[in-house]
Amino acid sequence: MEITAIYYLIPSLIMFCCGVYGFITRRNMIAMLVSLELMLNAVDVNFVVFNRFLFPEQMEGMFFTLFAIAIAAAETAVAIAIIINIFRSTRNVDVRGLNEMKF
Amino acid sequence: MDSTLPLLILTIPLFMFLFLGLLGGKMSHKLAGTLGTLGMGTVLVLAYTTAFTYFFSGSSEFVNAAGERLQAVIFNQTWLAFTDKLVIKLGFLLDPISAMMLVVITTISFMVHLYSLGYMRDHHGVYERGFQRFYAFLSLFSFSMLGLVVATNIFQMYIFWELVGASSYLLIGFYYTKPSAVSASKKAFIVTRFADLGFLIGILILSYYTGTFDFTALTSIPVDGMADVYQVSEQTALNVKGIFDSAAASTFMGASVMTWALVLIFMGGMGKSAMMPLHIWLPDAMEGPTPVSALIHAATMVVAGVYLVARLFPLYLMEESALEIVTVVGAITAFYAAMVACTQIDIKRVLAFSTISQIAFMMVSLGVARPDFHEGLGYMASMFHLFTHAMFKALLFLGAGALIHAIGSNDYTAMHGLRKHMPITHWTFLIGCLAIAGIIPFSGFFSKDEILSSCLGYSWVAYLWMSMVAGLTAFYMFRLYYLIFWWKEHKTPEGHHAPHDQPWTMSLPLIILAAISCVAGFIPFGKFVTWKGESYDFMAHFDWSVASVSLAVAIIAIALATVMYRKENSLPEKFKNALPNLWRWCHHRFYWDELYQFITHKIIFNCVSRPIAWFDRHIIDGTMDSFATMTNKASEFIRPLQSGQIQYYVWIYLIGALLLGGVTLICLL
Amino acid sequence: MESLGSIICYVVVALAMIVFSVLAVTTRKILRAATYLLFTLFAAAAVYFMLDYEFLGAVQIAVYAGGIVVLFVFAILLTSKPGDNSEKLTSKSKVLGLIGSIAMLVVSGYALITRCNLFEARPDMEAPTMDRIGETLMGTGAGQYLLPFEAVSVLLLACIIGGVVIARKR
Numbered sequence: 019m020e021i022t023a024i025y026y027l028i029p030s031l032i033m034f035c036c037g038v039y040g041f042i043t044r045r046n047m048i049a050m051l052v053s054l055e056l057m058l059n060a061v062d063v064n065f066v067v068f069n070r071f072l073f074p075e076q077m078e079g080m081f082f083t084l085f086a087i088a089i090a091a092a093e094t095a096v097a098i099a100i101i102i103n104i105f106r107s108t109r110n111v112d113v114r115g116l117n118e119m120k121f
Numbered sequence: 122m123d124s125t126l127p128l129l130i131l132t133i134p135l136f137m138f139l140f141l142g143l144l145g146g147k148m149s150h151k152l153a154g155t156l157g158t159l160g161m162g163t164v165l166v167l168a169y170t171t172a173f174t175y176f177f178s179g180s181s182e183f184v185n186a187a188g189e190r191l192q193a194v195i196f197n198q199t200w201l202a203f204t205d206k207l208v209i210k211l212g213f214l215l216d217p218i219s220a221m222m223l224v225v226i227t228t229i230s231f232m233v234h235l236y237s238l239g240y241m242r243d244h245h246g247v248y249e250r251g252f253q254r255f256y257a258f259l260s261l262f263s264f265s266m267l268g269l270v271v272a273t274n275i276f277q278m279y280i281f282w283e284l285v286g287a288s289s290y291l292l293i294g295f296y297y298t299k300p301s302a303v304s305a306s307k308k309a310f311i312v313t314r315f316a317d318l319g320f321l322i323g324i325l326i327l328s329y330y331t332g333t334f335d336f337t338a339l340t341s342i343p344v345d346g347m348a349d350v351y352q353v354s355e356q357t358a359l360n361v362k363g364i365f366d367s368a369a370a371s372t373f374m375g376a377s378v379m380t381w382a383l384v385l386i387f388m389g390g391m392g393k394s395a396m397m398p399l400h401i402w403l404p405d406a407m408e409g410p411t412p413v414s415a416l417i418h419a420a421t422m423v424v425a426g427v428y429l430v431a432r433l434f435p436l437y438l439m440e441e442s443a444l445e446i447v448t449v450v451g452a453i454t455a456f457y458a459a460m461v462a463c464t465q466i467d468i469k470r471v472l473a474f475s476t477i478s479q480i481a482f483m484m485v486s487l488g489v490a491r492p493d494f495h496e497g498l499g500y501m502a503s504m505f506h507l508f509t510h511a512m513f514k515a516l517l518f519l520g521a522g523a524l525i526h527a528i529g530s531n532d533y534t535a536m537h538g539l540r541k542h543m544p545i546t547h548w549t550f551l552i553g554c555l556a557i558a559g560i561i562p563f564s565g566f567f568s569k570d571e572i573l574s575s576c577l578g579y580s581w582v583a584y585l586w587m588s589m590v591a592g593l594t595a596f597y598m599f600r601l602y603y604l605i606f607w608w609k610e611h612k613t614p615e616g617h618h619a620p621h622d623q624p625w626t627m628s629l630p631l632i633i634l635a636a637i638s639c640v641a642g643f644i645p646f647g648k649f650v651t652w653k654g655e656s657y658d659f660m661a662h663f664d665w666s667v668a669s670v671s672l673a674v675a676i677i678a679i680a681l682a683t684v685m686y687r688k689e690n691s692l693p694e695k696f697k698n699a700l701p702n703l704w705r706w707c708h709h710r711f712y713w714d715e716l717y718q719f720i721t722h723k724i725i726f727n728c729v730s731r732p733i734a735w736f737d738r739h740i741i742d743g744t745m746d747s748f749a750t751m752t753n754k755a756s757e758f759i760r761p762l763q764s765g766q767i768q769y770y771v772w773i774y775l776i777g778a779l780l781l782g783g784v785t786l787i788c789l790l
Numbered sequence: 791m792e793s794l795g796s797i798i799c800y801v802v803v804a805l806a807m808i809v810f811s812v813l814a815v816t817t818r819k820i821l822r823a824a825t826y827l828l829f830t831l832f833a834a835a836a837v838y839f840m841l842d843y844e845f846l847g848a849v850q851i852a853v854y855a856g857g858i859v860v861l862f863v864f865a866i867l868l869t870s871k872p873g874d875n876s877e878k879l880t881s882k883s884k885v886l887g888l889i890g891s892i893a894m895l896v897v898s899g900y901a902l903i904t905r906c907n908l909f910e911a912r913p914d915m916e917a918p919t920m921d922r923i924g925e926t927l928m929g930t931g932a933g934q935y936l937l938p939f940e941a942v943s944v945l946l947l948a949c950i951i952g953g954v955v956i957a958r959k960r
Contacts, residue, residue: 020911021792021800024902026837029804031898033811033830035891038775040815042768043887048866049820050767052827055858056811059834062850070841074915077926080846081935084927087853088942092949094858098865099957105869106959113767775890782897786904 023071027064034060047101047111051094058090122174122182124196127213127271130167130223133160134264138257145253154241154248157256158234161227161263168227168267172220176649183215189655192216192337197273206332212273214336217650218431218504222270225511226421228637230263232630233416236519239626240412240526255295255410262288266421270428274334275324278429282320282389285425286313289417293409305405312402316392323385326378327436340435383436383443387450390426394480397454401713403477407469407531411522414469419476419518420511427483427507434487434500434652448488448579452586455481457711459593463600464707467531468521471601472514475557478594479510485587486572489579490652498578500652502571509564509641513556516634520550523627524605527620533604540606542620545628547606549635554602556638558595559675561668567642570668577667584667592674599682609689799840807833820870824862831855842917 033056040053062083069079105111137160145153175183175193182193197212234256241255242248249255265284272278287310294306328334390396395403406418417423430437430447437444455478462474483503490499523546528535540547556563559570569591577584622628647657685692697704706712762773792800807830814826831854838847930936 021797022910022912025800025804026841027902028899029807031895031902032808034898035895036811036815038894039887039891042771042775042890043883044815046820048862048869049815049823052823052862053815055827055854056814056830059831059854063834063837066838066841066843066846070843070915071910071912074913076933077918077923078933080843080918081926081938083846084849085935085938085942087849089945091853091858092946094861095953096949096956098861099953101865102868102957111869116765116767772886772890775894779890779893779897782901786897786901 023067026067030060030063030067033057033063045112045114047104047113048098050113051097051101055090055094058086062086122171122180122193122195122215124213126167126171127195127215130164130171131213131264131267131271133164133167134260134267137161137260138264141253141260142257145257148253150242150248150252153253153256154234154238157260158231158238160260161231161234164263164267165227165231168223171215172224175215175220176217187655189653190217190649192340194273194337209276209334210274211277213271214273215271218428219270221504221508221650222428223267225508226263226266226270229416229420229511229515230259230266232515232519232634233412234259236415236522236627236630237410237412239624240522241410251295255292258288258291258295259413259416262292262417262422266425269425272336274336275328275339275433276334278432279317279320279324282393282425283317285417285422286310286317286393289313289406289422292413292417293406295410295413296408299408301405302408305402305408309402309406312399313392316399317389319385320389320392323382323387323389326382326385330378330382336432340433377440379436380440380443383433383440384446386433387426387430387443387447390429391450392426393429394423394426394484395454395477396426396450396481396484397457398713400454400458400477401717404470404473404710407467407473411469411518411525414473415515415518415522418473419514423476423480424483424507424511427480427487427503430484430487431500431504431652434490437487438492444488444490446488448485448583451481451484451486451488452583452590453481454478455485455587455590456593459590459597460707461710462597463593464704466534468524468533468536468601468605469518469531471597472517472521475517475594475598476514478590479506479514479557482569482572482587482590483507483510485583486575489575489583491579492652494575494578497652498571498657499575501647501650501657502568502575504650505571505646506565506568508644508646509556509568509638512634512641513553513563513565513638516549516631516638517553517557519627519631519634520546520553523623523631524550526623526627533601536605537608537612538606538610539620543622545622545631549631550606551602552635552638554598557598558679559591559671560679561672562639562642564638564641566668566672568646570664570671573671574664574667577664588671588674591671592678595675595678596682599679600686603682603686607687796840799836803833803836803840806830807837820866821863824859824866827862828855828859831859842915844917845920845923 037053037055037057037060040056041050044050044053065079065083065086067079069076073079101111104116108115137157141153141157148156174180175190182191184190193215195213195215197210199208200211201209203209237255237259241252262285265281265288269278269281269285272281290306290310293309294302296302324334327339331339333339388399392399403418403423407414409418437447458474458478458481462471462478465471465474483506486499486503486506488499490497490503523543524536524539525531527539527543527546530536552563556565559566573584573587573591576587651657685696709715762769810826810829810833814823814830817823817826831850835847835850835855838844838850926934927939928934928936
């Protein structure tokens with residue numbers, strides 16, 4: 019049995035869809051952030067897989083993933099800072115309560 | 122003639138209006154009134170100077186070698202130039218009738234300004250609310266009226282015509298807290314506006330066919346050899362005559378375009394001069410302060426219609442059918458108003474109907490004027506009557522104002538027997554009554570006699586008819602006089618002090634006007650005002666048979682009034698019961714107001730206005746409203762999308778992405 | 791033909807990835823969700839290793855597992871009491887979410903299977919050495935990434951400052 023690209027892509031797709039499911043159903047903002055990380059990670063995996071299987075002599079996919087990891091780290095740090103700040107003012111991390119800035 | 126004086130005549134009242142209107146509230150009542158009166162006094166002096174210069178200087182500008190008076194355009198500035206041909210000018214035209222009107226307007230206006238100083242305050246000397254505003258409006262009116270009479274072209278006249286209407290509206294509605302005054306002012310404005318619609322259409326037709334607004338050019342048209350009189354070149358006269366020949370050829374509904382234009386212009390005059398059937402506003406206009414009634418609704422503005430016809434008289438001469446309409450309308454109105462005046466209780470209403478009747482006299486006189494009878498005697502008579510009537514009717518109104526001021530009511534039932542309490546008012550009022558009744562030697566006798574003479578020259582039917590109206594005039598005026606000053610002893614109501622004569626500011630105008638009414642008849646009017654500008658000595662043609670007949674009629678009517686009303690008796694009551702229907706119809710002014718009410722409310726409102734209003738509200742507004750409603754609904758529909766719920770956004774995004782992906786797949790496979 | 795060992799390895803990694811990501815979004819305890827996320831990240835790192843990107847796998851473990859998940863745990867401990875379950879999901883939103891994500895899965899999976907030529911064997915590749923990675927990251931030539939590297943460093947600085955400013959007690 020040959021392990022081709024699709025064998026990696028399908029799990030990563032499932033991971034992505036889990037992220038989607040979590041993002042649209044969970045109310046806890048940290049849980050949503052976890053789902054977000056799942057999605058990001060699935061995309062990272064895709065980059066790497068495409069790089070490895072289609073353009074093995076180049077390294078763009080790998081470097082993109084590298085930068086994506088760095089940016090994900092930064093994003094998470096800021097998001098958590100925001101969540102903590104919100105928690106401080108509302109004692110709550112439920113995303114449904116945060117509609118003060120609508121319209 | 123230098124244009125400084127005429128320019129000042131127009132600008133001083135305008136300045137006073139702006140000055141008092143803008144700053145009047147800042148100054149004391151007395152200062153505002155005094156300033157207004159002084160301003161008007163200055164205009165009076167200037168206008169007298171101008172008129173005397175015109176009549177007596179003998180300058181070649183004003184009178185030619187043959188002794189005919191000319192139309193002199195003092196200045197004529199372009200105001201609006203739409204195209205090369207359509208140019209509207211503002212200017213100052215001096216000719217016999219405008220010079221005479223300058224004198225009349227400034228005299229009456231000054232008297233009214235002076236009189237109002239006393240009238241517009243109560244017995245304790247407290248000025249009425251809006252006193253300064255009153256003087257501002259009076260100045261505005263004087264400005265508009267002066268601008269109207271000196272107009273060099275028909276469009277300028279129209280502009281000032283509307284200004285006069287507007288200031289009349291403002292002054293009738295002066296007591297704007299009184300609902301009746303408000304509705305009267307609206308009524309006056311709407312009725313005269315309706316008439317002015319006809320005027321405007323007439324102006325447009327006339328100027329379309331003649332190509333000019335200019336009075337000097339217009340009035341030189343119809344009669345051959347007039348070009349030299351009115352200082353237009355022969356070529357212009359010929360050109361315009363050519364246009365008129367083609368205009369006269371085209372007809373509409375059986376009358377020539379010329380006739381239509383002139384009748385429509387006369388309609389404007391009917392509105393302002395309260396001819397039937399557009400007279401209904403004038404009696405109600407008496408809701409305004411009495412000095413205003415004297416100035417606007419007796420002496421000056423209401424004769425604007427007569428002035429208009431006189432101004433265009435040569436044109437009317439060319440279309441005799443239009444003149445016949447003027448005659449018939451005038452004759453019917455004169456009789457109608459005289460009948461109604463016999464039954465009114467409100468003394469100002471009596472005077473209002475009397476005014477309508479007397480203006481109708483002037484109209485009839487213009488209508489019967491023909492060059493072949495005593496060289497257009499009717500024209501001269503009409504202007505003469507305008508002059509004398511302005512004086513004695515202003516006198517009567519100011520006298521009535523004094524009575525109302527003293528009694529606090531408009532009805533003669535609250536007066537009776539005042540001759541001992543108010544001697545000055547009594548004697549001046551008597552002089553006014555004698556003048557209007559046409560008793561020699563008071564002014565009304567002469568002018569009315571001229572009118573009757575010219576009627577006789579036209580047809581004996583007109584003569585008899587107008588003599589009858591003259592008799593009615595004498596009757597109702599003396600009925601009024603006796604009911605106010607005789608009938609029975611005056612009973613002062615409890616808690617009131619006895620009525621007494623007024624302060625000098627009110628008495629002085631009465632005395633001056635009474636004096637003028639006594640002597641104005643002896644002015645050789647024919648020397649000054651005739652339709653072609655030639656001098657005409659009417660005393661040389663004085664018809665003693667006509668004079669004696671009219672005098673006899675007047676004396677009989679006065680005697681009848683004396684018998685019926687001098688002492689309290691049951692004769693009037695018997696008379697009323699003998700002819701109940703006639704009395705009722707006269708008392709209700711032949712139900713004209715009710716007729717208008719019926720036509721406007723029942724027919725026009727229901728059949729025209731309601732559907733239009735419905736259309737406007739439901740279709741036009743509905744369309745616009747539905748645009749707004751749809752936009753609102755759409756935004757209300759879209760707004761919840763911006764809920765602030767991130768997961769909701771993600772949902773939308775997800776659905777969009779899925780749809781896009783699905784579409785892409787389907788299309789690519 | 792792959793060796794049996796690598797197939798077994800793949801199966802374990804793929805199963806771990808799928809199961810832990812499903813668990814991460816279905817568990818009601820938020821701390822457990824973070825833990826399952828950690829395992830998923832490990833699985834992803836394993837994928838990188840299997841595909842010969844050792845450096846990337848190491849970065850994944852160090853930054854993600856070591857940094858981000860620890861950050862998550864701190865945040866969770868700060869914002870919830872121990873034993874604090876997250877709310878029960880209503881069945882309606884569960885079903886809706888399920889439908890949405892399965893639709894996503896179907897559309898994307900269908901596109902993957904039908905559109906992509908992804909069934910070829912893995913080509914041979916020289917595993918990138920640290921020298922090469924270092925040169926590529928620090929070089930300024932074509933296909934080299936000094937500028938993004940510097941940009942990311944500025945971004946990280948900005949994010950440090952931002953995190954401090956936002957989360958600071960006032």
